Amino acid sequence: MSKAFAAKGRVQNSELPAGKAVMAWHVGPYDKLSVAHGLLRDHATAQKWKTRGGPWEIYWTDPGMVPDPARWKTQLFLPIE
DSSP: OOSOOOOBTTBOOOOOOOSOEEEEEEESOGGGHHHHHHHHHHHHHHTTOOBOSOOEEEEOSOTTTOOOGGGOEEEEEEEBO
16 A cells, blocks of 8 residues: 555544554453453563554454354454563
């Protein structure tokens, strides 16, 4: 993409931090994401990786098309130094 798209309503332009990140998948309902984030943070701590900034998520499943929460896929990222 050569230029940013026009922001409209809830859709806004933003930028993720460059650098290393540890990644994990969560398969299941969104109300369990905090558990997955905790496990990802625990893994980073066990590896002695220093985290930087907050985590982010990519939602790969559209709940309108896949109504079963047990099949929802979310990719989690935690930036590290």
